[in-house]
Amino acid sequence: MSTTTTDVPSHGGHGEHEHNPYHQHHFTTMEQQFDTSKLGMWLFIVTEILLFGGLFVGFGLMQHRYPREFIEAHEHLKQLIGGHPFPLYGAVNTIVLLVSSWTMVMGVNAAQTNQKDKTVRYLVITILLACVFLVIKYVEYSHKFHDGLLPGKFYSHQAEDLIKGTYGYHTFFSFYFMMTGLHGIHVLVGIVLLSWLAMRARRGDFTSAYYTPVDLVGLYWHVVDMIWIYLFPLYYLIS
């Protein structure tokens, strides 16, 4: 158990007969316990998909209603790079989240193969990347707050191209803050969960026989990444 193996022996037979301290009595085997937890996690993931799905449908409806205003409003999410508008914050955050997904799955892999130090290292890198994501989000939000690009009745941006009597801009930023904000809360929750995992991994809780929490939080983290994969083109790139 304590040896660091890069490849799990395919013949199995490690620790199957001794009682694992994490084996709950109402499960016949550790494998059954793992599969049950994973099934529950996937059901939760479906509820997450439907939660954000509803918001995407609302966004689509309003984009159809205010097509011109939505396109004009989304230009505010871009920055001028060499004279050309480019969604810098959004693009960098996409890369940060994709790389963090990779460090997460590498952490899961390290936990599966009894590499304790590697697990901790990958989890800590994932936490750091999540923090980078939130810092960029903070900078982005501060600019929006400063420019009065706020949701609903708080919208106070005085652009020349503002069409009088339309709620398109207000609506766009309502959806923008609602959806990226809800996603940001998910990232925050992810940081808390990953910190808990890193602590437990450092204590040596996870082995190839028991790594369920790492795997399930990994699934959660990939869902957070997946939601951003849809948020990025819809908010930052629609033209």
Added chain:
Amino acid sequence: MSTHTESHSHGGPKIYTANLFALLFLTIITVAAASFNFGSANVIIALAIASVKATLVALFFMHLVWDKPINSIIAIAGFLFLGIFLMFDFLDVTTRDGLQPRNMTPMENATPVPDTMNPLKAAPPKPFEPAPAAPEEHK
């Protein structure tokens, strides 16, 4: 025994790293595609690339390729119902143009509203006057 070891020996750093580069490559493609004007196809292209990326994440990072099929069934069911939701929403929105106020043409030839019915031109309402007390009825 066999299923137990199978659930452990899937994936591997090489596949994960290759998947990461595929995802980063698709991100570049989606940003590049957005700089061209394909008209209404832009949204479809962006969503198609995003869906390919989401599938790659689900299959390899979330281990669905190597997992028990039940997890894939749950995931597909979730996306299926989201698809039904989106499809009916799309059918609704694309067939109701005539009902949206923004598309209404001004009614220049319509009969003007008489002043007595126009709240902006009508005389201000009279101050409230309590009704005279009803005479007491004797029985």
